[in-house]
Amino acid sequence: xxxxxxxxxxxxxxxxxxxxxxxxxxxxxxxxxxxxxxxxxxxxxxxxxxxxxxxxxxxxxxxxxxxxxxxxxxxxxxxxxxxxxxxxxxxxxxxxxxxxxxxxxxxxxxxxxxxxxxxxxxxxxxxxxxxxxxxxxxxxxxxxxxxxxxxxxxxxxxxxxxxxxxxxxxxxxxxxxxxx
Ligand SMILES: [Zn+2]
Numbered sequence: 001x002x003x004x005x006x007x008x009x010x011x012x013x014x015x016x017x018x019x020x021x022x023x024x025x026x027x028x029x030x031x032x033x034x035x036x037x038x039x040x041x042x043x044x045x046x047x048x049x050x051x052x053x054x055x056x057x058x059x060x061x062x063x064x065x066x067x068x069x070x071x072x073x074x075x076x077x078x079x080x081x082x083x084x085x086x087x088x089x090x091x092x093x094x095x096x097x098x099x100x101x102x103x104x105x106x107x108x109x110x111x112x113x114x115x116x117x118x119x120x121x122x123x124x125x126x127x128x129x130x131x132x133x134x135x136x137x138x139x140x141x142x143x144x145x146x147x148x149x150x151x152x153x154x155x156x157x158x159x160x161x162x163x164x165x166x167x168x169x170x171x172x173x174x175x176x177x178x179x180x
Contacts, residue, residue: 059148087122
């Protein structure tokens with residue numbers, strides 16, 4: 001399926017944030033080929049989900065649609081919300097370790113090492129390619145969301161100590177998924 005097929009197959013009106021260990025979170029997402037009305041509807045729905053859930057970022061696979069795009073709003077402000085289609089990091093430097101959470105792992109926070117600053121290149125909703133240099137939380141969000149597009153999750157970034165500390169919460173999520 002190409003990206004348009006995947007978006008057409010999704011029931012956009014009833015999209016929800018899916019949780020670990022839903023296998024859709026493990027897929028390598030498909031590059032977006034066309035920016036059309038269904039894609040814009042998907043983005044609108046994702047932005048709404050992100051804001052409703054008080055998130056600062058949401059990747060399409062977290063809404064169950066495995067295509068390469070995410071939305072981010074580092075300040076929680078809908079005004080600075082930006083959409084990144086087919087994003088890639090073209091430069092990154094430094095390392096910083098900070099606490100990180102994820103809407104697909106409710107209640108779990110863990111320290112994750114990330115690059116401190118980066119330059120990301122992506123396509124916007126008008127189909128224009130843009131580059132953005134970012135640091136701090138913004139840089140962390142970009143790396144976290146691109147991880148999602150490659151099927152890589154918070155749990156993969158946890159150290160042994162953090163995995164042990166969050167063991168119960170992870171087991172609870174697994175049990176909830178099995179009983180759903
Ligand atoms: Zn996440």
